[in-house]
Amino acid sequence: MALPFISTPGPITAVSTLLQSTLRAEKEQWLSTEGLAARRRIRLQQVLLRASETRYYGAALRAAGVTDPASFEPHELERLPFVDRRVIAQHGLEAFLSVERAGLIDVMTSGSTGTPGHFLRHKLEEADYSARWWRVYSAYGCSAWDTQINVAIADKPDRAGPITFLRRIGMLPRVERLASDAPPEEVLQRVRDLSPPILTGYAGAIEALAEHVLKTGTQVRPPRAVFCTAMEVTDRCLELAEEAFHAPAVDVYVTNEFGVVAWSCPSRRSVLHVNDDAFVVEVVAQDGTPVPPGTLGELVVTSLGLTSMPLIRYRMGDMAARLPQACECGRGLGLLTRVHGRTTHAIRRPSGALITTPLITSLFGRAQAHTWVRRFQVREEPGRHLRFLLDARQPPSEVQRHTLTEIVESSVGHDFKIAIEIVDHIPMAPNGKLQFVVPLPRSEQEAA
Numbered sequence: 001m002a003l004p005f006i007s008t009p010g011p012i013t014a015v016s017t018l019l020q021s022t023l024r025a026e027k028e029q030w031l032s033t034e035g036l037a038a039r040r041r042i043r044l045q046q047v048l049l050r051a052s053e054t055r056y057y058g059a060a061l062r063a064a065g066v067t068d069p070a071s072f073e074p075h076e077l078e079r080l081p082f083v084d085r086r087v088i089a090q091h092g093l094e095a096f097l098s099v100e101r102a103g104l105i106d107v108m109t110s111g112s113t114g115t116p117g118h119f120l121r122h123k124l125e126e127a128d129y130s131a132r133w134w135r136v137y138s139a140y141g142c143s144a145w146d147t148q149i150n151v152a153i154a155d156k157p158d159r160a161g162p163i164t165f166l167r168r169i170g171m172l173p174r175v176e177r178l179a180s181d182a183p184p185e186e187v188l189q190r191v192r193d194l195s196p197p198i199l200t201g202y203a204g205a206i207e208a209l210a211e212h213v214l215k216t217g218t219q220v221r222p223p224r225a226v227f228c229t230a231m232e233v234t235d236r237c238l239e240l241a242e243e244a245f246h247a248p249a250v251d252v253y254v255t256n257e258f259g260v261v262a263w264s265c266p267s268r269r270s271v272l273h274v275n276d277d278a279f280v281v282e283v284v285a286q287d288g289t290p291v292p293p294g295t296l297g298e299l300v301v302t303s304l305g306l307t308s309m310p311l312i313r314y315r316m317g318d319m320a321a322r323l324p325q326a327c328e329c330g331r332g333l334g335l336l337t338r339v340h341g342r343t344t345h346a347i348r349r350p351s352g353a354l355i356t357t358p359l360i361t362s363l364f365g366r367a368q369a370h371t372w373v374r375r376f377q378v379r380e381e382p383g384r385h386l387r388f389l390l391d392a393r394q395p396p397s398e399v400q401r402h403t404l405t406e407i408v409e410s411s412v413g414h415d416f417k418i419a420i421e422i423v424d425h426i427p428m429a430p431n432g433k434l435q436f437v438v439p440l441p442r443s444e445q446e447a448a
């Protein structure tokens, strides 16, 4: 995946890079596990070679005793330190660059998890991001020529990659961007006007839209698929989207840093395929040691495509487990459970076990609370209190409320005092996303 480095690529170079990346992404998903491992090894060596030219990784490689990045083996990654937004901010962006900063694209991420992120990449590296989105679209029968509606952040500036260029000159249809907090009736009107084959957006916004469709009984021409992104995608969101739009709902684990990391297999949408050709994805315990397949841990990602600002052993703060088996669909890409939200969006029990969004949604499922709960948020408060804020569709009956309380108590009541409160509104975070589980800030956790 080493990209030819030309400081100001013309549109033709950019578009041909995009085409090459797309064809390669299409083909490589079908390689065997061994074939993919062989490519990962070579790509990792190329990335490390470039990374050794940067101040930060140059020092890290020397400290780890790596003298020849060209003969580096993937299992040796464990010798290198983890990085995260905080480490990058501490050392400064320049310490991570292998090329001149001028001409690189700025990628900023929200600070919903603490430190906001700031990353740089080259226009040609952007092509690889698009290629991985197209891999997902094409697995669900969509093409580059399909109109799409994206319900996320409406005023997000277009990145200056080749896709943007093709859209600007009219060779690809425009993406209609709508704000995730726009009223569902407005979004629905645009969906009805455009009948987009691709409907994509933040899971919370898609869920609200799907609910609105079902509540109003509106008939919508089914898109080819509904792609749910950008935060914890709950079972509830996927079920509602399928029911409302009569189309498969796809869980896409995509981040600003890396683009699409993993996505629902079309044959078995409860599991995700990892883009093993583009990343080394490790799953580690809290102390940083690797966990075996099937065990939940934190995702640590190394990009095999980013060389202008390499990202090696980057701690995502998100949790999932690798699944050992091969997939029946025939893709060689490895399997991952659905992503269990961020480590910073989990409440820790005294035993260290985590309370995450999937646990809470499963409790709500057992209590059949989705019939009356529209949205929820669980907030940890000092003194081992958990407040369940519920935005109710309709006031619950005594029995409904009692059933939910009992099931919640049986699961987390040993560790926390529970309060269940009906509220009028649960606000989205400033980044347009809804955080389901809000732990105490770390400083207060230690004091508590």
Ligand SMILES: [Zn+2]
Pocket (backbone or CB within 6 Å): 265, 266, 267, 268, 273, 327, 328, 329, 330, 331
């Ligand atoms: Zn599969």
